[in-house]
Amino acid sequence: MKILLTFLVLLSFNVTATVKVSNADVVSIYDGDSFTVNIKEWPDIVGRRIPIRIYGIDTPELRGKCQAEKELARLAKQFTVQALREAEVIELKDIQRGKYFRLIADVYLDGKSLSNMILEANHARLYVGGKRESWCN
Numbered sequence: 001m002k003i004l005l006t007f008l009v010l011l012s013f014n015v016t017a018t019v020k021v022s023n024a025d026v027v028s029i030y031d032g033d034s035f036t037v038n039i040k041e042w043p044d045i046v047g048r049r050i051p052i053r054i055y056g057i058d059t060p061e062l063r064g065k066c067q068a069e070k071e072l073a074r075l076a077k078q079f080t081v082q083a084l085r086e087a088e089v090i091e092l093k094d095i096q097r098g099k100y101f102r103l104i105a106d107v108y109l110d111g112k113s114l115s116n117m118i119l120e121a122n123h124a125r126l127y128v129g130g131k132r133e134s135w136c137n
Contacts, residue, residue, distance in 0.1 A: 019092040019105075026084050032059030032076025032123055034102070035084065037092075051102040052092065057115045058127035066136035073135075076123035083109055083117060 021037050029035040033054045039047035059080075060073035084090065087109035098104040107114040118124040125133060 019095065021090045021092065023085055023087055023090060026090070029077065029081050029084060031062050031073060032080045032118060033057050035080065037090075051100070052107070053098055053102045053104045054107050054115050054118070055094070055096070055104045056106070056126060056128055057118055057124040058132050059118065059124045060135040064135060068137075069135035072123070076118065079118060079121055079123050080114070083114060 019039055019041070021039060025038045025040065027036040027038055027049055030051075034051060036049055036051050039050060041047070042050075059076040060069045062070060062073045062077065064070045064073055089108075089110055091108040091111075092103070092105040093108060095103050095105045109117070115124070119126070
């Protein structure tokens with residue numbers, strides 16, 4: 001019980017530790033900047049089916065406001081799916097608690113920043129909070 005309480009307290013603050021997961025621990029990929037993992041080292045109540053949002057980027061929404069956004073969202077998701085599946089080591093760094101019970105983290109695949117990879121492929125924009133820019137023009 002003490003371990004569980006410790007994890008819950010840690011998750012209410014920023015966590016600077018690095019958590020490593022494998023592509024086998026990726027449960028699902030929702031869109032270009034969100035996926036779900038199982039973190040084996042954590043108790044199931046806080047480490048099973050945990051949503052992760054990639055820090056620092058915004059990708060188009062699959063349920064976007066226009067057809068162009070939806071098409072861009074599919075491409076962003078496909079990019080993220082392929083990148084996560086090809087990675088041997090997935091690291092979650094500088095973990096923070098976000099809204100919707102998600103963890104927000106810098107995600108590294110085999111030592112490379114996933115957010116930088118998605119940005120360089122033009123599937124995302126920089127985003128660190130506030131009002132998001134529309135993907136529909």
